[in-house]
Amino acid sequence: MTTGEQKTDFDLAALQAGDRAEFARFVEAYSGQVYRLALKMLQNPQDAEDILQETFIKAYKALPKFEGRSSLSTWLYRIATNESLMFLRKKHPIQVSVDAPIENDEGQERPRQIIDWCCLPENELMSTEARANLDRSVLQLPESLRAVFLLRDIEGLSTRETAEVLDISESAVKTRLSRARFRLRELLSVYYSERMPSAV
């Protein structure tokens, strides 16, 4: 994690001993990332707040057992991601897409939108409305792809860190990231092609 790795200067012994001041520093350092992850996973501020609180409560309780096999930030992301995924599974026990994309033999979806929208001006690609669409598109990803995409492309974790957070292989991270990006590309292609000058 590019952001988190810069914040590893915590006194682990103090954290594990329940030092409140050190734990407050820990919360201050990571609450922004945990909240952003939960918000983008769930797209609901109230639910994200619940995940934020539960993550730090669980972290505080589990810190004495933290063995340092991963960085503190990766460990915290693991708690936050698991909380978010559990929340989603409770809320939507079965998710079936009625518009499942076409996949080839290796499970990679075939692109359907072959429209070059890259020439749209930056201010249109990143307008307030377009940015809201970026978030909405993430929400359309299945949970397993959404988690990988958010950890890799939004939170900036490495493939190895993402694999540790989700307890899956690095190869599974790469496959899921690829599928997530292809699905987002399809969704963005639909959105931006409607904004191409020739489409008006």
Add this chain to the structure above:
Amino acid sequence: MYLMSKHNHDHEDCSYLLGSLSEYVDGTLGEMLCEEIERHIADCEDCRVVINTLEKTVYLYHATTELETPSVPDDVKERLYKRLDLDDFLGKPE
């Protein structure tokens, strides 16, 4: 520009290369596969569009994330610190 090209080659290659494109846009793909993709897209307009838009998709998410500082709204932070019994540390500089 609105591209809807006609393929003038076998589609097998496009399908075969799809799984490598995510790593290709990250610049983490091996040299041999990169060369294979570049040879392929020299002759395949559709795949060129797919790569360009995939690259732009990743770029847009990275760029918009860089514009946001991950922060917690004040009221949410206040309730978090209270729940964690850390109210006395709220607003204290590090």
